[in-house]
Amino acid sequence: MPREIEFLYDFGGPNSWFVHRAIPAIEAQGKVRFRYVPVLLGGIFKATGNSPPMMSYGHVASKVAYDRLEMERFMDRHGVTGFQFNPHFPVNTLLAMRGAVAAEQLGCGPAYRETMYSALWQDGLKLDDPQVWAGAVAAAGLDASALGELVQDDAVKAALVASTESAVARGAFGVPTFFLGDAMWFGKDRLRDVVEAASA
């Protein structure tokens, strides 16, 4: 039986996209599988006082350039292609992440995640516009009407809040974050470490 790694994600940051794209080949090796846990990155930042990298050190040109270099290295290592930085960044992901909770309830979680990740980090869509969001959902063959209704549901909204609060309580301060039981790893560059720990 493959061991389960929790993958706390928000569509809004590029580093979650990188991990999402790297996961299939890792899972194909049969030792681990990933459980996607939707969280609201903005809520984590607010609760912990943390800031997005672009706010913390966007003025340090060489550090920003190095981040891009490590993105390239990650893509090379994992055979990931197609990344385009979203021209509307930062995109508010409240709707998209409520949609992730809703999609899981409707049984279309994987297809919805794929749609959102592609829309944000390959197709450059402005997903915080509800019409753009609904258009992307419909274009992927998902039930835009049912999802659009469910994202307004109080229980769905509360579930995302609860998931985010739980992440903070467990020590998360950003995404991507991984848990193997109680042990936490942060960042796409720790993906190898958590997979090794889970495969040991």
Next chain:
Amino acid sequence: MPREIEFLYDFGGPNSWFVHRAIPAIEAQGKVRFRYVPVLLGGIFKATGNSPPMMSYGHVASKVAYDRLEMERFMDRHGVTGFQFNPHFPVNTLLAMRGAVAAEQLGCGPAYRETMYSALWQDGLKLDDPQVWAGAVAAAGLDASALGELVQDDAVKAALVASTESAVARGAFGVPTFFLGDAMWFGKDRLRDVVEAASA
């Protein structure tokens, strides 16, 4: 012939100490060797606009706690022991780093580095006090008189400035930084990556 990795270091940050302690076992495998390149971290910060982690996110308790966890993991992975956070942190390292340049000229670079790293991150000394610095140097059996004279030498001061400016020009924004030719890696958690690249 082992390939040479440049290791840009300043005694002042704990992460350079971790790398310093991990290096002997890595070099013993025979594939790489490290060339220590002294730089002044404060100068790099000033030139790039970067800040020490404690200033950037010292208020984010969970991120600080995670840094400590990754220190523990690094020590476990590399069999490193004895680390004690310096009670006088941050310690100005201008004298200690000029001393590193001077020690190389005097042919006692490795012994001097060992002395400084132990003093700062195992023995908790306040090395920016010239008397404490001279005492540590003398206690290690090094020539405190010759070193104390040479750190005042204009050419030694200029060499440290030049090394720091060169690091910034090559893209460095902190320490530990590694170069393999022109390719750069930042941070103790990238040590494995640069060693793998050099061993390939």
